[in-house]
Amino acid sequence: MTVFTVHTVESAPEASRQPLDELRQRVGFVPNLAGHLAGSPVAIDAFNQLQRALRHSTLTAAEREVVGLTVSVANRCAWSVAAHTAFAEGAGLAPEVIEALRAGKDDLTDERATALCAFTRAVLRSGGLVGEAEPAGMLVAGFSPEQVLEVITQAAFTSMANWVANVIGTPLDAALASRAWEG
DSSP: OOOOOOOOTTTSOHHHHHHHHHHHHHHSSOOHHHHHHTTSHHHHHHHHHHHHHHTTOSSOHHHHHHHHHHHHHHTTOHHHHHHHHHHHHHTTOOHHHHHHHHTTOSOOSSHHHHHHHHHHHHHHHHTTOOOTHHHHHHHHTTOOHHHHHHHHHHHHHHHHHHHHHHHHTOOOOGGGGGGOOOO
């Protein structure tokens, strides 16, 4: 069995320290997932750069978390479901929407969130080979073509995090324990 270290800024490889410290400053602590990613300077830097870019999305923070939770539940990633639950709460996403997403439900009682979830699931199920109806559904719900691309970007970012956590078995951070999820 391969052992992966949950690095701190001090224990990380030299080239991982700056991106890991930047993430620590942005989030307030070094999440275990980031500590694992720091084992590869390329992985932590890519993760950090994409996360930074997504903060400038035209999607709201709550909308990005709808995508994050949808992807994490679909990928059965307990670590990421807990993390995105915390982020969704912080972004002001309605508790009933968060619970519906965590349960894998289709009707989220919010039209935009329902459209985001449906589009994200369609992209995941089909590997992006969706028909015209899927992006059209996003446009009808009030999203722009730019936002459709941002949803895909958020889904790719979240999938990367999910895969790392699932492959390595990232332990749940104490800060996320109250949001634990079992799919």
